[in-house]
Amino acid sequence: MGHRFVENLPDLIQPEEYQDHPDGRLVRLRIRVTDEGVEVLGDAMRPEVIERVLRSLGQDPIDQMLCG
Amino acid sequence: MRWTPAILHSPAGERVRCDLCPHRCALAPGQVGACKVRRGAAGGMETATFATSVAHTDAVERKPFFHYRPGALALTLAAPGCSFRCDYCVNHPLSQYGREEGPAWEAAPVDVPEVVAAAAARGACVALSYSEPSLAVELTLALAEHGRAAGVEVVWKSNGFLTPEAIDVVTPALAAVNIDLKGLDEARHRRLTGAAAAPVLAAIRAFHQAGVWVEVSTPLVPGVSSSPEDLSAIAAAIADVDRDIPWHLLRFTPAYRMREENPTSPAELAAAVAIGRAAGLRHVYVERALGEEGRNTRCHGCGDTVVERGIWSLGANHLAAGDCPVCGTSIAGRW
Ligand code: SF4
Numbered sequence: 001m002g003h004r005f006v007e008n009l010p011d012l013i014q015p016e017e018y019q020d021h022p023d024g025r026l027v028r029l030r031i032r033v034t035d036e037g038v039e040v041l042g043d044a045m046r047p048e049v050i051e052r053v054l055r056s057l058g059q060d061p062i063d064q065m066l067c068g
Numbered sequence: 069m070r071w072t073p074a075i076l077h078s079p080a081g082e083r084v085r086c087d088l089c090p091h092r093c094a095l096a097p098g099q100v101g102a103c104k105v106r107r108g109a110a111g112g113m114e115t116a117t118f119a120t121s122v123a124h125t126d127a128v129e130r131k132p133f134f135h136y137r138p139g140a141l142a143l144t145l146a147a148p149g150c151s152f153r154c155d156y157c158v159n160h161p162l163s164q165y166g167r168e169e170g171p172a173w174e175a176a177p178v179d180v181p182e183v184v185a186a187a188a189a190r191g192a193c194v195a196l197s198y199s200e201p202s203l204a205v206e207l208t209l210a211l212a213e214h215g216r217a218a219g220v221e222v223v224w225k226s227n228g229f230l231t232p233e234a235i236d237v238v239t240p241a242l243a244a245v246n247i248d249l250k251g252l253d254e255a256r257h258r259r260l261t262g263a264a265a266a267p268v269l270a271a272i273r274a275f276h277q278a279g280v281w282v283e284v285s286t287p288l289v290p291g292v293s294s295s296p297e298d299l300s301a302i303a304a305a306i307a308d309v310d311r312d313i314p315w316h317l318l319r320f321t322p323a324y325r326m327r328e329e330n331p332t333s334p335a336e337l338a339a340a341v342a343i344g345r346a347a348g349l350r351h352v353y354v355e356r357a358l359g360e361e362g363r364n365t366r367c368h369g370c371g372d373t374v375v376e377r378g379i380w381s382l383g384a385n386h387l388a389a390g391d392c393p394v395c396g397t398s399i400a401g402r403w
Contacts, residue, residue, distance in 0.1 A: 003161040003171070005198075007124040015334075015356040015379075024322055024331040045331050046322045047158060066122070066146070066198040067158045068131060068225045 002061035009065050012043035021045060027053065069173045071114040074106055075206060076234055084108045088205060088234050089151045090267045102262075103203050104166025105149035117204035119175035120145040121162060123183070125190065130380045131197055131225045134353055134365065135314050135401030136244040136281050138375055139382030141192035142223065143183065147175050147207075150200040151229050152261040154250070155325040156289055163199045180210045188218040193243065197225035205238055212241030225285075228271035229263055235274045244281035244402060246316070247272050251292040252301050260292050273309050281402045282309075287318040288332040288340060294320065299340050303347035312400035314351040315344050334358060350400075355379065369397030 012028040020026075024045035032039045040057055044050035047064075054062050076088045083094040086101055093101035095108030105116045124144045128137055148165030150157075157163055164170045187194050194211050196204055201224040212222045221243035228247035230238070249268055251257045257265035276282045284306050288294040293302060306313050317340045319332040334357040341362070344352035354362035356379055365375035372394040376383035386393050390403040 002174075005122050005124075005162065007122075007126060015359070018319075018331070018334050018357055022330060022333055046327065048323060048327060064161065066162060068197040 003064045004061045005066050006063045007065075009063065010041065012041065013045065018045075029053070069116050069175075070119065070177055071107065071109075071116055072118045072206070073109075074113040074115040076231075076237065077113045084111075084113055086113060087231050089202065089229050090231055090264060091151060092231070100166065103149050103151045103200070104170075105147065105203055115203070115206060116173070116175075117147040117149060118178055118207050118210075119147045120178050121148060121175040122146050122198065123186075125192060127381050128193065128195070128223070129377060129382065131195055131223065131246050132285065132316050132353070132355060132380075133223065133244055133246055133281075133283055134316070134363075134375070134377070135283065135351065135399070135403075136223065137193070137402060138377075138385050141190050142195035142197075143187040143190070143192045144195045144197050145178060145183065145204075145207075146196065146198035146201075147204055148173060148199055149203050150227070151203060152200065152227050152263050154261050156260075156287070156320065156323055158321055158323045159198050160324045165199075178207055180207075180214050184211065184214045184218050184220050187215070187220045193221040193223050195223045195225065200229075201226050202230050202234065202238070205234060208238060209241050226271075227261075227263075228268040228275075230267070230271050232270070232274065235271060235278070239275060239278040239280055242275070242280045244283070245275050246283045246285055247275070248285050248287070249302055249306070250287060250289060251298060252305060253292070253298070256292045260289060269305055272306070272313075276309055276313065283314040283316065285316040285318055288320045288336060289326075290320060290329045294332065294336065296339065296343060299343045300347060303344045303349055307348040310400075311348045311350050313349070314353060314401075315349050316353045316355070317341065317344070318355070319357055332357075337362075365399065367392035367395060367397050367399060370395040374399060 027044040030041040042050040080094045086093045100107040128142045150163040223244040225246045350368040363377040
């Protein structure tokens with residue numbers, strides 16, 4: 001259950017949406033077919049939620065951006 | 069994992085005392101300290117932190133630094149490990165190495181001349197961030213020594229949990245440090261982080277007095293730093309060091325062992341900005357939740373917008389050699 005720390009990942013949730021989800025339950029997924037296969041990008045206000053979703057889809061390691 | 073000689077220790081009977089952070093672990097040979105990345109050795113100490121798990125290049129705004137070389141790039145290194153064990157750490161897959169159910173060691177030794185050359189080629193500084201950089205004090209000194217000739221500066225994003233001796237050793241090596249101040253109430257700070265709060269505030273003062281550029285970040289952690297009373301106390305403590313210290317207010321993200329709480333609302337962040345201003349702080353920032361107004365720098369003399377920022381990026385720097393172009397007021401920073 002590893003992580004790969006990457007420089008950058010696109011945001012799928014914008015700051016304007018914070019107001020509408022005070023309990024932080026918003027999760028957004030983008031699924032694309034690329035030359036390498038199926039790419040699943042996720043964003044969530046609760047990181048563990050998106051991690052659970054990606055693990056259930058068989059992603060390992062998971063690419064993660066770090067804070068700071 | 070490669071262990072190399074460490075500095076900042078003193079004899080303690082049969083053991084060696086680590087003088088790097090205020091935990092001051094007394095260690096037998098081979099015994100690791102609370103940080104899990106420094107250990108006792110025959111006649112001294114060793115560290116695993118002359119290493120990095122990443123080599124990321126990004127804007128300094130991301131650390132965040134808003135008054136240090138706006139728009140400059142930072143080449144970020146980070147070895148696993150931290151002297152804190154914060155319940156909400158988003159970076160726990162890296163920072164909490166060695167703790168219960170912690171991540172495995174995945175880091176490679178750092179080639180200092182190579183890193184400095186890579187930073188110099190892009191006009192970047194080297195940032196130690198993501199995990200706790202003070203645990204890599206030897207690497208910091210080596211990077212600064214090599215960086216000096218190449219014009220490459222070294223900066224930290226740190227928890228500020230250092231002994232006075234360690235601060236004295238490292239200040240000549242650092243151009244800027246952003247320190248997380250997560251609260252001032254000792255009992256609650258200790259519950260959250262496993263460590264005392266007073267040394268963090270002392271470090272902010274000491275780095276500032278030594279001439280290192282200091283910015284402070286405070287995550288609005290429920291029950292620790294998010295109440296108006298707690299934020300007022302934190303803002304007053306920073307203002308007591310210097311009103312010009314930029315204060316970054318960070319949205320709390322439910323993560324790791326704090327998953328039940330809600331994220332900080334934009335309204336709470338706006339209220340926290342007002343609290344910071346009321347305490348006399350001149351530069352209070354929110355990275356995303358309050359839009360551009362949360363990120364821009366205004367002149368405290370005339371109110372003109374002097375630095376515009378995007379999310380984790382520089383928009384435009386209107387300062388003239390650090391002065392407001394409209395009224396000439398000097399804005400503190402390393403411009
Ligand atoms: S740096 Fe590590 S070994 Fe040294 S005192 Fe702190 S926790 Fe202990």
